Amino acid sequence: MQDRSLRIPSDDEIAAINARHLIETPLRPADLLFVFGTRVDVTERVEAAVRLWHNGLFRWSMVSGGVTPGDHRSECSIIKAAMVARGVPAERILEEHRAQNTGENVIFSLPVIDAALGRDSIKSVICLGNTWTARRYPMTLQRHWPEVEKMLVTVDTFATPRALWHTDPEFRRRVLSEWDKIEPYKANGFIADWPVS
Template sequence: MISARAREDALLIWDYHQMGHVLRPCSVAIGLGSHDLGVADEAVRLYERGMAPLLVFTGATSPTTAARMPRGEAVHYRDRALELGVPDSSVLVEPRARNSGENIRFSKALLEDNGVDVSSVLLVSKPYEERRAYATARQLWPEVDVVSASAPMVFEDYLASIGDERLVIDMLVGALQRLLIYPDQGFMIRQEVPDIVMQAYERLRGDGFTSRIVPG
């Protein structure tokens, strides 16, 4: 069972992870691979709204996705987009990336190889990965404008959609830890974390929501 306090702390971190960017048309939309097929669905919705003329799906597999997406996250995302009516000519697949940094670097290289002129990028991720995606892209692809987006869901609805509350909270905590430690390693820009969010993060770590923590 997840305590009421843990849920409140998780909600604080959930809200912090979302950037609240105003959506606008970009050169390309990049769907960041994960266990959540809803990322592909949201990328398609944005494509249909005219927010990007081209979709890139990026991601290999991980221990979290190997069973659910055995052919790779990007490949399954592409299949979903085609199923929803996106033409094959509007989708590129980057199947090698195993972390957020590789998502950005490999997608950038793929677009360059295909002669796509990119001045702005619409990053589509899970709701609690918006800030991580933004911070990574600003560090590794600073010459483009970056807009972060995700499916517009409230926290409780997202928990219900995934069906594993502990996994989601573990990932919220893990995503915030990376925002704290990766700037020193050159993987992300540094961003201010409010004290109230840090306190919630420390309590959740103390309560054992640590399966997605980077060791060391």
């Protein structure tokens, strides 16, 4: 069976992905920055988190991510240490060290947030993750925590501009792979529609 992520998308599919998946939201100060764990483009994710902190765009951060093959440290440990080294106060960063996927990032982090801050005290969240995964971060949050306002910041190391993702073979493969997960994940109840119209 052919890997669908290797296809060349039509102009209509490119337009749909640009409009509905690679969403950019206006940013305003949020109660919480939710940093989804990764082993890819860690430096860019940390730099974005630090920039958001220094610009006064969040009061607390939740960093979530477990141990992955090749390292004994969790994604959370690696990302938090780098954020602290760049000036984000350690006591402002909540930790979750077990998650192995986006759903677990949210499911395992919610009790941590509730215990430390009280979920009801959090009214707005900025989701921070990879460009190609894009709206799946806030869609996952929407499924488990619909009442908070969600904003989205994404990062990557591709030299190709985001709007031209389809012209770079690896960027295209990553975007199409994530885009193809949206409907099955919705059907299985893993994610929920966001933004809500």
